[in-house]
Amino acid sequence: MSDVNQAISEIVRQACIDLFDYYEIALSPGAEAGTLSRCGVIGFGGHDLRGSLMLGCSDELLRASSAEDWLGELTNQLLGRVKNRLIQHDIALYASLPVVLRGEQIEPLDVQSAGHLFSSQGGTVSVWFDARPRPGLTIAPMRASIECSGQVFLF
Numbered sequence: 001m002s003d004v005n006q007a008i009s010e011i012v013r014q015a016c017i018d019l020f021d022y023y024e025i026a027l028s029p030g031a032e033a034g035t036l037s038r039c040g041v042i043g044f045g046g047h048d049l050r051g052s053l054m055l056g057c058s059d060e061l062l063r064a065s066s067a068e069d070w071l072g073e074l075t076n077q078l079l080g081r082v083k084n085r086l087i088q089h090d091i092a093l094y095a096s097l098p099v100v101l102r103g104e105q106i107e108p109l110d111v112q113s114a115g116h117l118f119s120s121q122g123g124t125v126s127v128w129f130d131a132r133p134r135p136g137l138t139i140a141p142m143r144a145s146i147e148c149s150g151q152v153f154l155f
Contacts, residue, residue, distance in 0.1 A: 005131065007139045008086075012053075012129040013116045015081035019074065020118075020125065025061070027118035027125055036106040036126065038067060040075030043096040049086070051131040053079050056106055058123030072098040078127065090140045 013029075020027050039056035055075045062071055075098040083093045115128040 002133075004133050004137050004139055007089075008049075008129065008131055008133075009116075011085045012082055012127060015085060016055075016078060016116060016118065016125065016127045019078050019081055020120070025120050025122055027120050029116070029118060036124065037104070038062060038071050038100055038102050039106050039126075040071045040098050040100050042075050042079050042098040044079060044083075044093045046091065046093040048091045048134050048137050049093060049131050051129070053082070053130075054126075054128040056124075056126040058125075060123030061120070061125065068100040068102070072100045075100075082129070088142045091137075 017027050036056040037059050039054050041052055041054050043052045044050065053075065055071065055078055057071060057074070059067075076095070079093075079095050079098075083095070086093060115126060118125040118127075
């Protein structure tokens with residue numbers, strides 16, 4: 001895995017952990033590969049990077065009556081967190097709308113390099129970030145940011 005892909009993979013991994021932590025769901029790396037019934041998919045593009053993000057969750061985590069809407073929102077929020085971290089490295093992304101897929105046996109991709117598989121007390125989470133960086137892309141050092149009263153000023 002290239003340095004760029006490895007850095008992006010770590011950003012995605014941490015963004016996923018932070019997203020579920022916000023909803024008080026602790027994720028642990030690794031899980032037994034099981035089956036998922038739903039996954040959210042969202043595409044993204046930009047000058048430096050293009051691809052798609054897939055977020056799959058087991059039914060135990062999506063017991064709400066509007067599970068598809070909730071998973072679509074989680075997928076959108078996850079890409080938002082990734083975008084916020086990448087912009088600190090001077091990489092801007094534009095997102096499409098999320099789509100939620102349903103199936104009988106969606107299997108998490110636990111063996112491929114672009115994915116992460118997590119377990120929690122509520123079930124399994126699989127995230128896959130398929131990114132195509134532009135040739136020659138490097139990850140710039142993180143820009144400093146200051147947070148004031150809910151606003152972020154980058155300099």
